[in-house]
Amino acid sequence: MLRAVIYSERCKGCGLCIAACPKKIIAINKSEFNQMGYNPSMLTDPGKCIACGRCVIACPDTAIEIKEAGDA
Amino acid sequence: MPEKVLMKGNEVIAEAAIRAGCRHYFGYPITPQSEIANYLAWRMPAVGGVFLQAESEIAAINMVYGASGAGARVLTTSSSPGISLKQEGISYIAGAEIPAVIVNVMRCGPGLGGIMPAQSDYFQAVKGGGHGDYRNIALAPYNAQELYELTVKAFDLADKYRMTVMIMADGALGQMMETVEFRDEEKPFEADKSWATTGTGMKRKKNYITSIYIDPEELEKLNNRLQAKYRTIEENEVMYEERDCEGAEIVVCAFGLAARIVRNVMDMAAAEGIKVGLLRPVTLWPFPVKAISDIAEKTDVLLSVELNAGQMVEDVRLAVNGRKPVHFYGRTGGILPTQNEILEEIKRILGRGNK
Amino acid sequence: MMPVMQSPRSLEKPTMHYCPGCSHGIAHRVVAEVIDELGLEGNTIGVSSVGCSYNNYLYFTFDMQQAAHGRAPAVATGIKRVHPERTVFTYQGDGDLAAIGTAEIIHAAARGEKITTIFINNTTYGMTSGQMAPTTLAGQVTTTSPAGRNTSTQGYPIRMSEVLAQLEGAVFIERVSMHDVNHIIQAKRAIKKAFRVQMAGLGFSMVEVLSTCPTNWGLTPIKAVGWLEKNMMEYYKLGNLKGKDLEV
Ligand SMILES: Cc1ncc(C[n+]2csc(CCOP(=O)(O)OP(=O)(O)O)c2C)c(N)n1
Ligand code: SF4
Ligand code: SF4
Ligand code: SF4
Numbered sequence: 220m221l222r223a224v225i226y227s228e229r230c231k232g233c234g235l236c237i238a239a240c241p242k243k244i245i246a247i248n249k250s251e252f253n254q255m256g257y258n259p260s261m262l263t264d265p266g267k268c269i270a271c272g273r274c275v276i277a278c279p280d281t282a283i284e285i286k287e288a289g290d291a
Numbered sequence: 292m293p294e295k296v297l298m299k300g301n302e303v304i305a306e307a308a309i310r311a312g313c314r315h316y317f318g319y320p321i322t323p324q325s326e327i328a329n330y331l332a333w334r335m336p337a338v339g340g341v342f343l344q345a346e347s348e349i350a351a352i353n354m355v356y357g358a359s360g361a362g363a364r365v366l367t368t369s370s371s372p373g374i375s376l377k378q379e380g381i382s383y384i385a386g387a388e389i390p391a392v393i394v395n396v397m398r399c400g401p402g403l404g405g406i407m408p409a410q411s412d413y414f415q416a417v418k419g420g421g422h423g424d425y426r427n428i429a430l431a432p433y434n435a436q437e438l439y440e441l442t443v444k445a446f447d448l449a450d451k452y453r454m455t456v457m458i459m460a461d462g463a464l465g466q467m468m469e470t471v472e473f474r475d476e477e478k479p480f481e482a483d484k485s486w487a488t489t490g491t492g493m494k495r496k497k498n499y500i501t502s503i504y505i506d507p508e509e510l511e512k513l514n515n516r517l518q519a520k521y522r523t524i525e526e527n528e529v530m531y532e533e534r535d536c537e538g539a540e541i542v543v544c545a546f547g548l549a550a551r552i553v554r555n556v557m558d559m560a561a562a563e564g565i566k567v568g569l570l571r572p573v574t575l576w577p578f579p580v581k582a583i584s585d586i587a588e589k590t591d592v593l594l595s596v597e598l599n600a601g602q603m604v605e606d607v608r609l610a611v612n613g614r615k616p617v618h619f620y621g622r623t624g625g626i627l628p629t630q631n632e633i634l635e636e637i638k639r640i641l642g643r644g645n646k
Numbered sequence: 647m648m649p650v651m652q653s654p655r656s657l658e659k660p661t662m663h664y665c666p667g668c669s670h671g672i673a674h675r676v677v678a679e680v681i682d683e684l685g686l687e688g689n690t691i692g693v694s695s696v697g698c699s700y701n702n703y704l705y706f707t708f709d710m711q712q713a714a715h716g717r718a719p720a721v722a723t724g725i726k727r728v729h730p731e732r733t734v735f736t737y738q739g740d741g742d743l744a745a746i747g748t749a750e751i752i753h754a755a756a757r758g759e760k761i762t763t764i765f766i767n768n769t770t771y772g773m774t775s776g777q778m779a780p781t782t783l784a785g786q787v788t789t790t791s792p793a794g795r796n797t798s799t800q801g802y803p804i805r806m807s808e809v810l811a812q813l814e815g816a817v818f819i820e821r822v823s824m825h826d827v828n829h830i831i832q833a834k835r836a837i838k839k840a841f842r843v844q845m846a847g848l849g850f851s852m853v854e855v856l857s858t859c860p861t862n863w864g865l866t867p868i869k870a871v872g873w874l875e876k877n878m879m880e881y882y883k884l885g886n887l888k889g890k891d892l893e894v
Binding site for chain 2 (some may be wrong): 687688689690694700701702703706707708709710711712713714717720721722723724725726727728729734747750752753844854
């Protein structure tokens with residue numbers, strides 16, 4: 220199944236993907252910091268992802284890809 | 292067969308550039324160099340080249356940057372106020388280590404000044420002009436033949452060292468009609484331009500041309516590389532003409548148009564029994580330091596004659612390093628010193644009272 | 647299996663230095679996607695300017711030159727005249743293009759220079775800490791208009807797309823925005839067309855991209871896109887200003 224995969228090491232936690240997601244399944248992961256010092260975003264309910272790619276388009280840092288689930 | 296033709300100095304520069312394989316010209320009109328652009332406006336298209344009249348000297352020098360970075364032999368020409376505008380671009384070209392030939396048909400300043408010939412951009416050319424630690428190779432032709440030879444050479448030097456080469460002519464030289472003998476064919480220095488931005492064609496890694504180094508270590512490395520290159524040039528590329536300096540009572544240093552006047556003064560002086568030598572720098576940078584230093588050992592006094600308020604004389608003094616007196620004579624405002632004026636000055640310095 | 651939506655080939659892998667949520671990142675990706683889709687990676691020579699994107703030659707995989715502040719259109723002209731068969735574009739901010747480089751952009755457009763300009767309008771000088779730009783809106787607070795841009799002493803914002811659209815040599819001019827997904831999709835379409843116009847040798851093309859500078863606006867990325875939509879889009883109307891009907 221295709222779905223969004225967030226590469227948290229590339230993420231700057233800007234939240235633009237959150238605003239872009241029609242399924243409201245992206246959130247900032249407050250409990251994690253990446254190497255750059257940002258709280259990255261994460262999928263709260265990957266099963267609900269419809270692979271629409273809107274988060275990919277909104278992301279300024281190419282931190283999201285749409286891939287076959289399990290590929291990540 | 293080499294071809295002898297009678298031509299205006301400015302047109303000689305233009306024709307020499309074509310013969311040196313330059314096919315891109317970017318410039319903005321200004322007196323007294325406009326004949327260069329006027330000539331290339333028809334000559335460039337005739338040889339399949341590009342002539343582009345830019346919106347300003349700033350744009351022109353940045354077009355030069357782009358074209359040179361893309362691998363072309365490229366020329367821009369201007370006169371003093373326009374050369375001032377080009378200084379930002381020249382500094383960027385130095386930082387990016389790409390070749391460019393820049394002709395300055397000098398007029399007098401400061402400001403808009405006047406359109407009469409001058410040599411008052413010496414400092415600007417040899418001491419930097421723009422910001423940062425960089426040099427231009429500065430060539431000072433003094434007749435039509437040299438306008439040709441040095442223009443051709445300028446392209447080779449620029450390619451060889453990946454830097455700016457300035458031709459320091461002046462309004463009189465640019466307007467003068469003289470014969471010049473062109474070779475049938477030039478053999479341009481074949482530079483490796485694998486650094487140029489030509490499009491990768493997916494066949495190599497990307498190239499980029501830049502002059503920005505945010506990391507101080509990297510920037511110092513660039514500066515060290517530039518300085519090492521400048522030392523090599525000082526070793527290998529100095530050009531000058533020495534005439535009758537052996538046993539001369541006084542040696543005059545002069546370049547370009549000033550040297551032409553001094554040549555006549557030498558004959559006048561000889562007729563009065565005064566032996567005058569001439570040291571004519573052809574490269575203003577690298578400056579003929581050693582030649583002048585050697586002369587300082589053999590002659591009692593030196594005189595720098597310039598069409599300015601005293602610029603090259605500072606470098607002559609550095610070369611002489613206090614061993615002998617170094618005098619200066621010059622006129623400004625576009626006024627040429629007369630042969631008599633210079634002869635009188637020589638006699639005054641030598642204590643040969645007259646009249 | 648290969649991902650079905652991934653970072654474009656023409657964009658280098660390492661992360662870019664832009665602030666979180668800055669539109670520069672999106673604009674870079676979109677330009678790279680267009681270059682990939684048009685098969686231009688090996689054929690393109692880009693020109694970086696002076697501003698936050700000063701070093702974006704590091705971010706693209708094709709050849710690039712870094713130009714002095716405002717001079718990118720002149721540098722691009724030099725490149726294009728040497729390699730007319732290559733695709734040449736400039737990437738410039740609003741300080742770069744609309745202040746110090748006004749002469750260069752106007753004349754490149756007037757000459758019909760066959761280059762493409764990506765013009766990032768974020769109403770401020772991002773790199774030098776948020777000073778007033780020629781594009782700063784009336785009343786907008788910046789570090790050099792702390793009381794808000796006063797039009798009686800600081801003049802009015804310039805609509806560069808409208809200015810350039812007057813010129814015969816400019817054949818394709820469109821203003822787009824990066825503030826949400828639908829607009830980014832629209833922006834990509836315009837950028838692709840601008841490059842196609844160049845490939846067809848028709849003349850100068852430019853896409854003005856309304857962009858955010860969350861850092862200097864003092865807003866979160868989400869609030870910044872809202873501010874753009876509410877304030878910038880009113881003064882800078884989106885849409886095509888020239889070349890809408892060109893078939894390329
Ligand atoms: C000749 C010159 N003047 C000033 C500067 C300083 N400077 C660097 S970036 C910049 C403004 C850039 O603003 P903009 O083009 O809007 O790009 P942004 O940073 O917003 O992306 C200025 C004035 C410079 N580098 N060179
Ligand atoms: S692909 Fe669509 S549904 Fe899935 S996370 Fe991204 S925006 Fe949400
Ligand atoms: S848009 Fe990209 S950088 Fe911003 S929070 Fe989402 S994944 Fe992270
Ligand atoms: S300062 Fe503004 S324009 Fe520059 S990277 Fe940050 S957000 Fe982007």
